[in-house]
Amino acid sequence: MKINKKIILLGVAALLVLAIAIIILVITNKSTEPDNTKKQTYIDNTGQPTGSSKTSPTTTGQPTNAEQGNADESFSEPVPTDTDKLIAITPHYTEHFSVEFDSKDQSFIVTLYAILNHAWQLEQYQIQLKQYKQEALAWIAQQGVDPAGIKINYIPEEANNL
Numbered sequence: 001m002k003i004n005k006k007i008i009l010l011g012v013a014a015l016l017v018l019a020i021a022i023i024i025l026v027i028t029n030k031s032t033e034p035d036n037t038k039k040q041t042y043i044d045n046t047g048q049p050t051g052s053s054k055t056s057p058t059t060t061g062q063p064t065n066a067e068q069g070n071a072d073e074s075f076s077e078p079v080p081t082d083t084d085k086l087i088a089i090t091p092h093y094t095e096h097f098s099v100e101f102d103s104k105d106q107s108f109i110v111t112l113y114a115i116l117n118h119a120w121q122l123e124q125y126q127i128q129l130k131q132y133k134q135e136a137l138a139w140i141a142q143q144g145v146d147p148a149g150i151k152i153n154y155i156p157e158e159a160n161n162l
Helices: 002-032 082-088 119-142 157-161
Strands: 097-102 107-112 152-155
Touching: 082 097, 097 119, 107 119, 119 157, 152 157
Parallel strands: 107 152
Antiparallel strands: 097 107
16 A cells, blocks of 8 residues: 555645646746836937837927837938849849849859850850840849949859950
């Protein structure tokens, strides 16, 4: 009988430990939940805290411009640069060219798919290179980006001189 009592006592002890662990878990979860009643501090356009209410720092009780949806310049998001605009839509592939961003060099790689299999095709190859380069530059411009304002590396390299 002593063995059965020991097993029962161990089972009860294990249940108590489990119950305590669950209680602790519930208590810690409640303390990590956001408290919507906490005091909030807002920063006005001078960089000074305005207190806990969503009113103008002049204490007129009127909402600030940012709260009315007319955020002033200090709260506006940065305007994307030409590079940012193009990075967002690359890589871009067509039958004649591709445009990819090289994060190491912070430049765009434009690969032109002109074909040169034999020496007698050289003239046609150069015509294709010029045409495909113009198509790539036109695509970049159509995206609202000035090709002269970004760094472009061409593959093959001879396209740099066209």
